[in-house]
Amino acid sequence: MAVNYSAKEEADGHPSGGVGVPGGGAGGGGGGAGKTRKPDNTAFKQQRLPAWQPILTAGTVLPAFFIIGLIFIPIGIGIFVTSNNIREYEIDYTGTEPSSPCNKCLNVSWDSTPPCTCTINFTLEHSFESNVFMYYGLSNFYQNHRRYVKSRDDSQLNGDNSSLHNPSKECEPYRTNEDKPIAPCGAIANSMFNDTLELYRIDNDTRTPITLIKKGIAWWTDKNVKFRNPTGDGNNLTALFQGTTKPINWPKPVYMLDSEPDNNGFINEDFIVWMRTAALPTFRKLYRLIERKNNLQPTLQAGKYSLDIAYNYPVHSFDGRKRMILSTISWMGGKNPFLGIAYITVGSICFFLGVVLLIIHHKYGNRNTSADIPN
C-alpha cells in the first residue's frame, strides 16, 4: 500500500512541478500582490546552463603526451643546435691574477688621471661569421639591490626640467653635490660603467682597429621615448644642463659623454643600457656592435686579437669580476644551452611516461578482463 501511495504521488507530483509553471506563475497567485515568489525557470538560476564537461581520460591524455613529446623534442634539439652554433668568446680582465696584464690597474680609483690602461691579447680559434656583439659583463655587482634600483629619477631622465633641477628624493645620497642638483641623479647613474674597450686584430704584428659601433645597443623605446634631454632654447646641451652638476664619480658631465649630439646627454646609449638594471648579480650588458662588412669575409676571422682596456671601473673592492664577451646572436638570442636541454628533457619525459602509462593502462585493462573471464 505504501508503495502504491508513493507511486501515485510521483505520478501527479511531477507534471505539476514542470508543466504547471506558467499557470501558477503568471496568474499572479490571486494574492493581489502581483509579484509571485516563484523562481524564474532560467537555465542560469536553475544551474542548468549548457556546459562543456570535459573528462580527462587516459585515452585522451596519453596521445597528448606523445604529441607533446614529439613536438618538444625537435624544438629542443633545434634550440640546442642553434645555441651550440653560436660563437662566444669571453675574457676576464679583472686582473686579480698577478700574471694578468691588468693586475696593475686592480686598485684604481675613480679619479685616477690619466686612466690606467692594459692590453690583453687573445686568439679566436674559430671565425665569427655573422654580426658580432660585444658585451661587458660584471659579477657580484648587485644592480638589483633595492636601494640601488630605486635610486633614479625617471622624470629627470625623461627631460623634465623641474626634475632636472630638483631631482627626486629617491636619488639620495646622490641627489645633490655642493648644493647643485646632480644630473643624472642617483646611484645607478653615478656608478655607470666607464671602462673603454677597444678591439684590434693582430695580423702579422700590425694592429688593425676593428670598428665598434656604439649606436643601436639600447632599446629603441628607451632611446627615443623614455630618455630625453631637457628641452629649452636651442640645442646646446651645455646650456640646457646649466645649474646642474655631474655625478660625483663621473669624470665629465653628462653633456660631454659623446661628441655626437644624438648620442649625448641622457640619450647616450651606453648610459641608457647601464640604466636598465640587471636582474641578477652576474650580468652582461651590450657594449658595441661589430657589423659584418661583406658577405665574403667573416666578421671576425680566426686569429690573434688584442683588447685595449682603459681600466677605470673598480670592482676589486666588492670582489667583483669584469669580463668582455664577444658573441654572435641567433634568432633565440645569445648562447644559452638551458632552453634546449630543458625542452629535450621534458619532451623525453613526456614521451617516456606516455609509453609507460600506455603499457600500464593496456596491461591492467587486459589482465583484468583476461583474469576474470574464466571465472
Place this chain on the structure above:
Amino acid sequence: FQVGDIVEVKADETFPCDLIFLASSSIDGTCYVTTASLDGESNFKTHYAVRDTTVLCTDEAIDALTATIECEQPQPDLYKFVGRIIIYRSNQETVARSLGPENLLLKGATLKNTKKIYGVAVYTGMETKMALNYQGKSQKRSAVEKSINAFLIVYLCILLSKATVCTTLKYVWQSNPFNDEPWYNEKTKKERETFKVLRMFTDFLSFMVLFNFIIPVSMYVTVEMQKFLGSFFISWDKEMYDEEIKEGALVNTSDLNEELGQVEFVFTDKTGTLTENSMEFIECCIDGHKYKDCISEVDGFSQTDGPLKYYGKAEKSREELFLRALCLCHTVQIKEADQVDGLIGHPERKYTYISSSPDEIALVKGAEKYGFTFLGLENDFMKIRNQENETEMYQLLHVLNFDPVRRRMSVIVRTTSGKLLLFCKGADSSIFPRVKQEEIQQTKVHVDRNAMDGYRTLCVAFKELTQKEYDRIDRQLNEAKMALQDREEKMAKVFEDTEADMHLIGATAVEDRLQEQSAETIEALHAAGMKVWVLTGDKMETAKSTCYACRLFQTSTELLELTAKTVGESERKEDRLHELLMEYHKKLIQDIPKSRGGLKRSWTLSQEYGLIIDGSTLSLILNPSQDSSSSNYKNIFLQICLKCTAVLCCRMAPLQKAQIVRMVKNTKGSPITLSIGDGANDVSMILEAHVGIGIKGKEGRQASRNSDYAVPKFKHLRKLLLAHGHLYYVRIAHLVQYFFYKNLCFILPQFLYQFFCGFSQQPLYDAAYLTMYNICFTSLPILAYSLLEQHINIDRLTSDPQLYMKVSDNAMLQWRPFLYWTFLGAFEGLVFFFGVYFLFQNSSLEDNGKVFGNWTFGTIVFTVLVFTVTLKLALDTRFWTWMNHFVIWGSLAFYVFFSFFWGGVIWQQQRMYFVFAHMLTSVSTWLAIILLIFISLFPEILLIVLKNIKEKNHQVRNKMM
C-alpha cells in the same frame, strides 16, 4: 503583566504569559488550547480550571476572589508544574488545592473553542516556559572557516619564517662590508645613523610587507562573495518551490552553505516536518473482511468518494455495528463554523471536528465516508446520520477516557430502543486479551499487515450490557470518581473490570499522512551516511509508527527502548535504567567486533539498531540525581546512540531537543549537526545545531525565521543537502585551497629572488602586478568556478546519495589535500623562478643582442604564473559554461591587454615602459613561458591520468565481479 494579575483571554487569542486557569466561559471549567507553537502538537488539549473557582465566570465574581498561589521556581519543562492555591473565603474556611500542569496555561498556546477564560499570571516575561525554552541566537561558524583558520596559521608561520630567514641571512650577508655598502650603492646618512636593532626590525617588517601576499586576504572577500551570491541558487531553485504555499526556499544566512555538504546528524521534528500533520482514514476490516477506499481524498481528486472496493463482504449488521462504533466511540466535538480551523479544513462542510487526538477525527471522517455521519452531541445524546439518511440518537452514559497505560477508551451508550452498549477501541495489544480468542485470528492478520505498512491501527470491540450490569458499573464509576484517595487506581480498576469479555468487530488503519517523499528522503539521507534522529513532542506510539512509515526504522531494525514503559515508574527506575543502559551498551559496543569500528559510516553491521527514548528518561540520563554511579549515564547513552542507525526521541520539551543536539554536537570529532523543524518548539534545536532548517509549515513562522535555511517541505532537504550542500562544499573547499595555492606560488619566486638581490627586499614584480594579481588577474575565474562548478551533475548527486560520503568529514580540507596543494604551489613557485633564472644566465634574449633587465625577469615569471594558475583552474573545471570560458580566457586576455597598456604609457614610474612588449619580441621568452607552464601543470595532468587509470581498473574489476 505582573505576576498576580488576573488576565482575561478570548477565543483564538494567545496567552500572554503563563496563567493558572481560574474560570472559563463554560460551566464545567474546561477550556481547549492548542500548543502548536510550543511543542508542535496542533490538536486541542483540555485544561481544567481550579475546581473552586470555576464558578467565578464574570468580571465581578473574579474580582472578589482572594487567594494566594505558591508555585515552584520557573523551569523549562512544559509538562511539569507543581503549585498550590489557597483560597480565602469570608464565610467559609480557607481551602488549599494543589495545582498541576493541567491547570497551567502556557504562554504561546492559543485558546480555542472557549469564549473566554480568566487566569492569574504566575510566570511572566523571561520566566515563562516558552521563554525558558528559547535560546539566544548565536553566531554560527562553519567547519570550513575553522579549516581556513588552521591553514592561515600555517601560512602565517610560513610568512614569519620567510621573513625571519631573510632578515637573518641579510645580516649574515651584510657582515661582509663590501656587500653591505659597496661604493656604487651607498646608504643615505639617515640609514647609516639608525640603530642596528631598529634597522633589523624595520627589515623584518619590510620582508613581512614584501611577502604578505602569501596571506590570501582577498580570499575572505571572495569567500564572502561566493557565499552571498551562491546562496541565491538555493532560493532560485524551482525544485524547492512549493506550489501550495507559493514559496520557495529561503536563505537566512549565507555563511553555512558549505556546511550543508558536511552534515552527519539530522535531527528532525516529526509533526509537520515528516508528516503533513493530518490523519487520514485508510482502511478498515470488519470481521476479517477488508474495506478499502482506493482513492485518497487529499491527493486533489475531489471527485465523489467512489464506490468502495469490497474485498469480500461482512454481514450488513456487523458492518453497521462497526461503523456506529466508530461514530460513537470517541471524544470528538463539533464546531459549527465556516472558518477553516487549520486542522481539517474542508471547504464544503459547515462544521469541523475537533478533538485532542487527530486519529479520532480521522476515524469519524472515515465512518462518514462509509455513510455514517457523526452530527454532534446534544444534551448527552449523540446524533448519527446513518446510511439511509436517518438520524439515530444515542444517549451517552459514560466515557471511559483514554490513557496511555490502558491504551484504549470506551463509551457506554443507550440506544433509543433502550439497549445498553459498550464500545471500546484501542491498540491491538490491549484489546485482544479482552475479546473472545476465536475472533482474533482473522482480524490480527490485517492489523499486523497494516502495522507493517506504518499505519496506526486501532481495534474496535463492543459488548452489550444488561441493565443490571450497567447499574453496577455506573455505581462503581461514580464511586471511583468521588474518591478522594487513590482515585486513579480505583478508576483503573473499574475500567479494567468493565472492558472485559467483549466482542471484536474489526480494526481500522489510519495514516498519519507523511509528507510526500519523506520516506524516500530519509532513505536517501541514510544512504548518504547521515544519521537521522527524530525528536518529537508526540506520544511514543504515534512517533514510532511514523518512524516505521518513513522507513527510519526498518522491520529488521532491532529496537532498544528507554521509555517510561520499559524503565517503569516507581523508585527503582534509576536502577532499571542503569540495567537497561548496560544491557544495550553490551549489546551494541562490546559484542560488535572491534575490526568493524574502522569502517566509519558504513552500515555493514549485520543488525541495525534503533533507539527509542522519551523525555522523562532522557532527563533522568542528562540530569541524574547526585548519585555518583549514574553520572556516566550520559556517556554510555551517547555511545549507544552513536551506534544506532536511527534514534527516536519522543515527549521532548523544546529545550530537551536542544540538549540532545548539543550533546551530539559536542561529542568527539564534533560532527556537523542539522536540525529541521517547523514549529516554535523546534526553534531551540534549530538554533543549537550547526545548521538549522525551518519548514515553512502550518505552525507559524517562528521556525523559518530563526532558521538558517527554510524550505517548504521535508523532501527538499534531499536536494538541499545532496546537491546544493555537496556542490557548495566542493566549490568552497576548492576555492580555499586554490587561494592558498595561488598565493604561495605567487610569493615564493619573490622570496627566492631575495637570495639573488642581496636580501634587499627588492620586489620581483612590478607594484601594479603585485596589487592586481589577486584583484583582477586571478580572482574572477575562481569566483566563477566557485559559483558554477558541478564536478558531478546535479541530477546524479540527488539520485546517488552515496556520493555525499565522498566529501564527508571535511574531506577536501584535511591536511592531506592541503599539503598536496601547498606542495604543488611550492613546486610551481620553484619552477617559475628557477626556470627564468636559468633563462637569464644569458640575458640577451632578443635576436638583436639587446639585454633584458630585472623588470623583464619579473614580468616573465609573472606571466608564467598568471597563465599557470589560471590554466590549473581550467584543468580542475569540470563544468564549462560560457561564463567560465568568458572569465578564464577573459582574465588571460585582460592580463595581456593590461600589460601592454601598463607598459605602453609613460607613468610616474617608468620602469615597466615597453617591458612586456619587448619580452614578447623574444622567441626564447615565448618558448620558455610555454615550457614552464607545461612543466608546472605536468604533475597535475599526470595525477589526473593516474587517477583515471586507477578508477578504470576499479570499474573493470567491479564489473567483473
